Amino acid sequence: MDNNNTNGQVRRPVFVLKKIQSQRGQAMVEYSIVIIFCVMLLVYKGSDNKMVIVELANALKNFYNAFAFALSYSSTIMPL
Numbered sequence: 001m002d003n004n005n006t007n008g009q010v011r012r013p014v015f016v017l018k019k020i021q022s023q024r025g026q027a028m029v030e031y032s033i034v035i036i037f038c039v040m041l042l043v044y045k046g047s048d049n050k051m052v053i054v055e056l057a058n059a060l061k062n063f064y065n066a067f068a069f070a071l072s073y074s075s076t077i078m079p080l
Helices: 014-042 052-073
Strands: none
Touching: 014 052
16 A cells, blocks of 8 residues: 555554644643743742842843943953
8 A cells, every 4th residue: 555645745644643733732732831830930029029020130231231341341352
């Protein structure tokens, strides 16, 4: 029995196709749950009533300010 159709593609039984489609749906549900969990963590207010995402943004701003200062401190690289 030949499993190839006229275009050279392999034919798969119907139950295999349904299993592949159900796995795609399962992955979508898993990713959705992980994304929802991450968003919940980012908008959670801690004991000091500050949201995690605000603290993260402030930390990134401070890091960038320090990084920009370090870059602008010296305009040339001096060999040792």
